[in-house]
Amino acid sequence: MPQPQPVGSVEERGWGRTPQGEAVTLFTLSLPNGIQASLTDHGGVLVRLLTPDRDGNLGDIVLGYGTPEPYFDRATASFFGALIGRYGNRIAGGRFTLDGQNYRLARNNGPNALHGGERGFDQRLWQGEASVGPEGPQVVFARVSPDGEEGYPGILTVRVTYTLRPEGALQIDYAATTDAPTVLNLTNHSYWNLSGDARRDILGHRLTLAADHFTPVDQTLIPTGERRAVAGTPFDFRTAQPIGARVDMGDEGLRFTGGYDHNFVLRGGGGPAALLHDPVSGRRLTVHTDQPGMQVYSGNFLDGSLVGKGGQRYGHRWAVCLETQHFPDSPNQPDFPSTVLRPGERFMSRTVYSFSAE
Structure with missing residues (x-):
């Protein structure tokens, strides 16, 4: 029986140096149909993604951005495309208790605390290794986070594979x-705009979510602990709705966040967690996840x-993030799914972003 053949290609090239003098590499994964993803080992960032x-x-x-320098400063990086850890999203008061031990972040x-601290995974250099196989081109980013980094306990060994x-x-x-009990919530923080080259805002993009509930937040954007039904609220995306249709309604939660910035409780069951469609370009993004x-x-x-790639200025609501994750502030919310990782356990998760057009 013939062996499956590798599909696609990978190009590696130097992409400047960090302020600490570390060499940065850009990996470009390409398929024969023209779809292409560029990623960098600084922050595990998805820099570019070409789809038809x-x-x-x-x-x-x-x-x-088309150059590495803006990614080195949180003020300009804005988590564009970045790997987020150790803990994606917010932890109330920058503190949590685990096994009777108090930790401050x-x-x-x-x-x-937000997205791993002052220098989270998005601001660290990862070790990248690229290859091409029958499942397509891929790059593996690996890193060992030392005990106490940004206040989190345990030596954490992480591998994130983009295929x-x-x-x-x-x-x-x-x-x-991990070698000691810790908390973990990994995600990718890509900002999606299906118009192509960010030609317009995303208010006309139509979003569908497999979520019957969401977690409301207080004025500091921390979940209250409630799981509230989306029915009858601006958070009801069980059927396709333009993102801009209700984003400025007088809902208290939307006033706190200035728009959508909320965790949705996914239904699970193996179906799509989200569908995003731009009626103008026809592009569609389908998200599957086990989170x-x-x-x-x-x-x-x-x-x-x-000002990003191609000189495009990123205006208000110029993108939407669809961050697959555990819930915000789970270390302080016993009724939320646990984010505790212990020695002898292996955290594994998969999210797939699929592209099509109609």
């Missing part, structure tokens, strides 16, 4: 082990001050 529209024209569907988002699958999908596989939640963020804090 309904007429076959390729366009970049993620926000970001940097409070880098008002009174709370560009031949059918037209970007698969992200997360794996981690229990998805943070939907409608680019509320983009204000036109950041």
